[in-house]
Amino acid sequence: MVTDPGLAAQSSPPEASEQATPERTPSTWAVLRPLVLRLHFYAGVFIAPFLVIAALTGLVYVFTPQLEQAVYAHELHVPAAATTAPLAEQVAVAQDVRPGERLQAVRPGATPTDTTQVIFAAPDLPESYQRTVFIDPHTAQVRGDLVTYGSGQALPLRAWIDNLHRGLHLGDTGRLYSELAASWLWVVVLGGVVLWIGRRRRNRRARLLLAPEFRPAGRRRVLSWHGAVGLWAALGLLFLSATGLTWSVHAGENVTAVREQLAWETPAVTAELPSAPASDVGIDRVHQAALAAGLDGPVEIKPPEAGSAYTVQQQQRSWPTKQDQVAVDPATGVITETVRWADYPLMAKLSRWGIDAHMGLLFGLVNQLLLAALMLGLLSMIFWGYRMWWLRRPTRGEARTGRPPERGAWRRVPGRIMAPIIVGAAFVAYFLPLLGASLLLFLVVDIVLGQRARRSTGV
Missing domain, CATH: 1.20.120 (Four Helix Bundle (Hemerythrin (Met), subunit A))
Known part of the structure; x- marks a missing residue:
């Protein structure tokens, strides 16, 4: 049976037709979704x-860690042997390769098959770059001389890919x-x-x-x-x-x-000494002092500047993380200060772990x-x-692409909701300037496109 809409309307009680249907207030999500x-x-x-x-x-x-190990196997690894040359001798050989350049740090081989990395400052290179001489710790022979990058000692291939990804x-x-x-x-x-x-x-x-x-x-x-x-x-x-x-x-x-x-910075040992040391016990004594203090695994030894101590820091960034540090008096070989990874503030640890996980190291x-x-x-x-x-x-x-979601959704957002959104967006834009600038550009483009659309339709 087919019902006539007109008859149905006439047969309904007058009071029913006069009653206004209550409007449903849309939910916050229904307003914000567009x-x-x-x-x-x-x-x-x-x-x-x-x-x-x-x-x-x-x-x-x-x-890149696997690529680096394969491409630079000669510079990074040596055959194991029973004897090891003094670290000072290895550094002297590296200094002969790069005469007149400032010694920046030394990384002794962590295992018998790892080379010693002797790192020199390179003011003629861009920031964060240095030159590294690779020494066989058993024979004190040079295995290579390469430009390295960053605190992770990235070799040329990884450094190139890193900078491609970064910029x-x-x-x-x-x-x-x-x-x-x-x-x-x-x-x-x-x-x-x-x-x-x-x-x-x-x-x-x-x-x-x-x-x-x-x-x-x-x-x-x-x-x-x-x-x-x-x-x-x-x-x-x-x-x-x-x-x-x-x-x-x-x-x-x-x-x-x-x-x-918020004091979330990574702590570091104090290298300053009350008086300039009159002598230097040498890098081998310093290395032994660090090992005796429990700084095993890969470490980096930084030589002292005038009136300061040697600093030694662990470099293991995998799990479990090892980042203990010590300062060693050059005159006596005695540790003057120690900072343990366990004593790092929680946020400093989270920052370290976050960076290492982002790089695939943790x-x-x-x-x-x-x-x-x-x-x-x-x-x-x-x-x-x-x-x-x-x-x-x-x-x-004539359109060749999909239509965007409907325009003008922000006009339907109540002021009580829109005001916090604007304040929050301004706060985020302050800390993330490129986000704020690009969002503003999106709004300008959207307004221009909207005006063009209205002109073309005559609305």
């Missing part, structure tokens, strides 16, 4: 290329790309997580958050893979974003300032494989994101 979706879309489209570069170069960097070999200007990627990564990840959870809660047929769909084909399946993999990778990507910002140019300065204000191969999985997951999500954009494209007309 805004989050548009921000996620714009960040995904415009920041994704920077994330692709960071992920690809990071994927290569993860396995595309474009100096501080190139480092802006990685800072932009790290600044936006956490925003994209958090936005994607809340959008995915919100979508799954509304869709009763797709409640599984962590499992992608295999059917049906098309945009819905691509979205399920994009969201599920993103949820699995979210914590790891947030970690990479946070630790990556510590190396950045502008945000990194703010992170350093915060650490100084847990060895397991750490490397987890980072590789994160990079592959990020690249896959970016591919799926662009794929969804492509699948949203109109099949008719």
Whole structure:
């Protein structure tokens, strides 16, 4: 039976038609969702290329320890032998190779098959670079002379890949790309997580958050893979974003300032002495004093400057971390101060562990494989994101790309919600300047595109 809508309206009681239907107040998430979706879309489209570069170069960097061991095996390793030349003799041989250059540090071989690394300052090279002479500890013969980089003593291949990942070999200007990627990564990840959870809660047929769909084909399946993999990778990507910002140019300065204000800096022994030592017991006595104090494994010995002590620090950055330090009086060989890793403030430990995990050093191969999985997951999500954009494209007309989420969502956000958002965004933009500048650029582009669209439609 077909009911006439007009008759149905006439037969209803007058008082029923006069009653106003109460309006349902939309939830906070219903109001914010279009805004989050548009921000996620714009960040995904415009920041994704920077994330692709960071992920690809990071994927290569993860396995540089194995590459370094293979490429520089001659410089790094020697056959084991029963006798060892005095450390002072090894340093003297290295100084003959680089006469007149300032000795910066010495790293004795940690095992009988490791070379001794004698490090010299290189003022003619860019900051953080030095020259290292590799000495056979058993024969005191030179095994190589290479330019090394950073506190990790990266050899040329790893240093080249490191700087590719960090700044595309474009100096501080190139480092802006990685800072932009790290600044936006956490925003994209958090936005994607809340959008995915919100979508799954509304869709009763797709409640599984962590499992992608295999059917049906098309945009819905691509979205399920994009969201599920993103949820699995979210914590790891947030970690990479946070630790990556510590190396950045502008945000990194703010992170350093915060650490100084909160006393989260890494402690160090005091090398100053009350009076200038009249003699020097030599590097071998200093090394023995450090070993007697429990500084086993790889260590770095820094020679004293005028009126200061030798400093010796452990260099093991895998688990368990060994970063004990001692200061040794050159005149007597007596330890004047000791700083143990166990005494480091918690935040200094977390900072050390975070950096080492970001570099794939903390847990060895397991750490490397987890980072590789994160990079592959990020690249896959970016591919799926662009794929969804492509699948949203109109099949008719002149448009060749998918339409963005609806415009003007911010106008529907109540002031009581919008005000804290603006204050929070300003606070974040202060500490992450590139994020703030690029967000402002997005807003300007969005306004310009909106004005062009209104002119073309005559609205």
